[in-house]
Amino acid sequence: MSCSVQGVSDLDHKRISRMRRWLLCLFAFLAVAGFGFAGARANDPSKTVGPNACAECHKQEVEAWKGSHHYGTFREMPRNAKGKQIAKQLGVRRIKSESLCLGCHFTVQHNEGNETPVSGISCESCHGAGKEWIKLHSGFSGKTAKTETKAEAQARWRLAEGKGMIRPDALYRLARNCFGCHVVPNEELVNKGGHRAGSAIELLSWSQGEVRHNTWSSKGKENAQASAERRRMLYIIGLGVDLETALRSLAKATQRKVYAFEMAMRADRARKRIAEAARAVPDVPEIAKLVEVAYSAGLKLNNEQALSAAADGVSRLVADLAEHHDGAKLTGLDRLIPGPDKYKGSARKAAAIN
Ligand code: HEC
Ligand code: HEC
Numbered sequence: 001m002s003c004s005v006q007g008v009s010d011l012d013h014k015r016i017s018r019m020r021r022w023l024l025c026l027f028a029f030l031a032v033a034g035f036g037f038a039g040a041r042a043n044d045p046s047k048t049v050g051p052n053a054c055a056e057c058h059k060q061e062v063e064a065w066k067g068s069h070h071y072g073t074f075r076e077m078p079r080n081a082k083g084k085q086i087a088k089q090l091g092v093r094r095i096k097s098e099s100l101c102l103g104c105h106f107t108v109q110h111n112e113g114n115e116t117p118v119s120g121i122s123c124e125s126c127h128g129a130g131k132e133w134i135k136l137h138s139g140f141s142g143k144t145a146k147t148e149t150k151a152e153a154q155a156r157w158r159l160a161e162g163k164g165m166i167r168p169d170a171l172y173r174l175a176r177n178c179f180g181c182h183v184v185p186n187e188e189l190v191n192k193g194g195h196r197a198g199s200a201i202e203l204l205s206w207s208q209g210e211v212r213h214n215t216w217s218s219k220g221k222e223n224a225q226a227s228a229e230r231r232r233m234l235y236i237i238g239l240g241v242d243l244e245t246a247l248r249s250l251a252k253a254t255q256r257k258v259y260a261f262e263m264a265m266r267a268d269r270a271r272k273r274i275a276e277a278a279r280a281v282p283d284v285p286e287i288a289k290l291v292e293v294a295y296s297a298g299l300k301l302n303n304e305q306a307l308s309a310a311a312d313g314v315s316r317l318v319a320d321l322a323e324h325h326d327g328a329k330l331t332g333l334d335r336l337i338p339g340p341d342k343y344k345g346s347a348r349k350a351a352a353i354n
């Protein structure tokens, strides 16, 4: 049996036994019992206003969203046979009132003391719960788009971000949020429930297909793909955050089972791609350093300290990269990044709505 590490994206249950054998190969045997539901990501339901509140001004964006899996999951997931199976394995009675599932599959709002799912994955799942910034972000500092000064606009955006808004420009935060759901950091949910350990998500291609709603800046005239510079940034930031998330998830693994295996594969895949990127843009110190940190921790069980330290290192470097680069100098990445034929789902064409 060889120990070669192969890319595994979608979890195929028939392959589990084969995976277990690989695991024996990958990890030294160290059984540690005891796990819990850790760290499902969630927006604060007491600050959620729901997508209808955004629709008042963002009709185009809402129409684009309605064509996505993020929208459809609200109705479809609880009826899905696989969903029922996962719930049964975990002793979950009603998916729509199980906070573990709610955090990743729905938008949840406080409603007369209860936490009620109001839609699928919606605007605030990605841009942050809106109650404290919805008026602020669109208010032009009490003036109009024409009379507000640049300094006032900057202060307004800073304030909105301070109140939890995730703007498209805040690439690192934006990406962390996607991977917070698309990598599933719950060992029991995966090993016992049979839930996937995560998606085969790549940030550039997964944000430019069915998810795309770049309709605001063109006033609804078009739903253009991100600029070439931004595409490079989405690609490299996405890889960094993929790696960071996988390292953190692996650090928490306790069982030599599918969860640990998948997270190790995920981290390995991401760091290989980052190494490839570093060769393509050899003059970017943050990316070179990223490779070093990526290989500083063994991808194995009971290695929490080294894995967490590596994840923290990756986090700092990716945040630096997002802050100090705009993609203009990263032309070398163009031969690596996925083109439109790889975009996940199709982007909605902008249509005159308003
Ligand atoms: C009253 C109208 C209005 C509502 C309601 C509204 N927006 Fe906006 N939104 C705006 C305006 C106006 C801008 C552009 C402001 C500017 O260009 O300075 C904007 C810009 C944005 C941007 C782009 C920010 C950037 O960095 O350029 C995002 C993202 C956004 N809104 C999300 C939302 C979400 C999510 C909701 C619901 C929680 C929402 N908006 C509700 C009017 C609104
Ligand atoms: C950390 C986030 C997270 C949590 C927690 C979570 N899910 Fe998921 N779930 C996802 C993501 C992301 C996908 C999409 C995976 C993909 O790309 O195919 C998914 C997919 C699914 C699917 C479709 C799977 C398939 O194989 O077709 C079902 C059903 C499902 N989840 C049920 C549940 C249930 C039930 C719970 C609660 C017990 C739950 N999920 C908790 C993130 C999560």
Ligand code: HEC
Pocket: 051, 054, 055, 058, 061, 062, 063, 065, 070, 121, 122, 123, 124, 125, 126, 127, 168, 174, 207, 208, 211, 212, 213, 214, 215, 216, 217, 218, 225, 226, 230
């Ligand atoms: C899956 C996560 C996600 C969801 C859901 C989502 N957005 Fe976005 N939003 C993004 C990303 C990512 C970008 C930047 C896209 C890019 O760079 O191509 C963005 C960009 C925007 C922009 C700026 C567009 C432009 O033309 O510059 C606005 C406005 C916006 N979103 C509003 C909304 C509203 C309103 C909703 C709900 C109907 C929503 N978003 C749902 C992730 C999301």
Ligand code: HEC
Pocket: 069, 070, 072, 073, 076, 077, 103, 104, 105, 106, 121, 125, 126, 174, 175, 177, 178, 179, 180, 181, 182, 203, 206, 207, 209, 210, 211, 344, 345
């Ligand atoms: C709140 C959790 C959450 C966040 C945040 C989130 N997603 Fe998702 N996403 C999901 C789940 C769950 C599914 C599966 C929905 C289904 O099919 O039932 C999904 C599905 C998708 C799909 C469709 C996949 C397919 O199999 O066709 C794409 C593309 C996608 N997400 C991209 C993104 C991107 C890009 C971001 C960040 C800008 C993002 N998502 C943020 C939870 C999330």
